[in-house]
Amino acid sequence: MNFFSNFLHYKIIFLITVAMLIPISAYAEQEHHDGSARTLGWVSIGTGVAANLLFVGFNAIRKFPLLKMGIGSEISRTGVSMYRPMLNFHIMLNSVGFFAGMAHGFMLFPGLDSISLSLAIVMIFSMISGIILQFESDRNLKLFGRLVHGQVILSILLILLLTLHVITMGGDSD
Numbered sequence: 001m002n003f004f005s006n007f008l009h010y011k012i013i014f015l016i017t018v019a020m021l022i023p024i025s026a027y028a029e030q031e032h033h034d035g036s037a038r039t040l041g042w043v044s045i046g047t048g049v050a051a052n053l054l055f056v057g058f059n060a061i062r063k064f065p066l067l068k069m070g071i072g073s074e075i076s077r078t079g080v081s082m083y084r085p086m087l088n089f090h091i092m093l094n095s096v097g098f099f100a101g102m103a104h105g106f107m108l109f110p111g112l113d114s115i116s117l118s119l120a121i122v123m124i125f126s127m128i129s130g131i132i133l134q135f136e137s138d139r140n141l142k143l144f145g146r147l148v149h150g151q152v153i154l155s156i157l158l159i160l161l162l163t164l165h166v167i168t169m170g171g172d173s174d
Contacts, residue, residue: 037107044101045162051093052155058086091134098127115168119161126154 062083105112105120126149133145148154 037104040100040104040107044097044104045166047093047097047100048162051090051097055086055090058082091130094127094130098123111169113168115161115164119158119165122154122158122161126158 101123102120105116129145129148131145132141133149136142136145
């Protein structure tokens with residue numbers, strides 16, 4: 001029974017992700033200025049948004065105080081059992097988004113500006129801290145990864161740079 005319950009959760013997560021990516025891929029199909037590079041950029045944005053919103057939302061619901069007090073004990077148990085699959089989903093989608101974003105940047109390297117370079121540096125820094133957090137066994141490095149990867153300011157900086165990148169690069173589509 002547990003396998004089918006987890007399988008249903010994976011199907012729901014997959015359908016939500018696909019539903020979020022459909023409008024992004026439709027926008028990216030416009031055939032002006034390197035269609036494939038733009039598509040990779042929008043895939044990177046879409047997968048990053050899906051991975052982070054779902055994971056942050058899941059953690060917020062999982063840590064909701066009413067659920068911990070026993071009011072929603074079944075929901076609470078499901079939240080505990082779904083943490084590892086949600087974390088793996090977060091890692092997978094962010095990895096896809098990272099590599100799509102880096103490929104997007106390499107394809108459009110001649111048009112590199114300071115916002116795009118800063119965005120790439122923040123993405124690399126976030127990815128490295130996530131890798132340290134996931135795979136390192138040393139206690140001090142794990143603490144470093146947790147401190148860096150969980151910083152709200154890093155997320156705000158990433159969102160701000162991404163928004164500036166889309167605004168500045170989207171303006172020269174003549």
